[in-house]
Amino acid sequence: MNQGATATPTAVFDNLSKSYGAHQVLRDVSFEVRPGRVTGLLGPNGAGKSTTLRCLLGLVRPDSGTVTVHGRVGVTMDSLGFHPNVTVGRQLRIAACSLGLSGQRVDEVLRKVGLAEATRKRVRSCSTGMRQRLALATALLPDPDLLVLDEPLNGLDPEGIRWMRDLVGTLAAEGRTVLIASHMLSEVARTVDDVVVLRGQVLFSGSLEELGDNDPEQLESAYLELASAQGS
Structure with a gap:
């Protein structure tokens, strides 16, 4: 899943900001996702993950900033339709x-x-x-070319989670770009190559190894440290 590390980005988020009334949901959010890699957009509920994805899909217009996408997009945000x-x-x-x-x-x-x-x-x-x-x-x-999955592990049993993880890996190996938004940090750590930690703004963007050394517990600890530093 690593062949896209230096490839041209499939999607580029450039200084996205979005407010609803007095509440600022996103502030200068910038990151890239690349082909052949699985990127985890991680953060707690209310961190701005869904708003970021809605900006990507053109469902929400940002107050400032842009999202540039190259290729076709497939998305799962919920099954309400x-x-x-x-x-x-x-x-x-x-x-x-x-x-x-x-x-x-x-x-x-x-x-x-x-x-x-x-x-x-x-x-x-x-x-x-x-x-x-x-x-x-x-x-x-x-x-x-870009597959966007919003909380794809919600409600899945362990067998379903393993199946989803294997399929996502297969899709990335085919050269697709996969972007997973989730609050399930320790489980996503078993799936992704790259990590974007979001809490209204980007707290971290880089490879999984840089953040948590491929260890689910270290990823969770690193996230909590980032969130704590932001709130201090």
């Missing part, structure tokens, strides 16, 4: 149709996320893990 009464296969075909994609592409991504045998299952009957897989399948439909 799924209709509970349709089947898994039908839901994905609706999404594919909106993108002008074929049924063959639907079958490909269903196999990739392990849902090929669940196409007739109604969304309302799916477990949280299956919904996460369906969200990921939807994000993979356009064959994205």
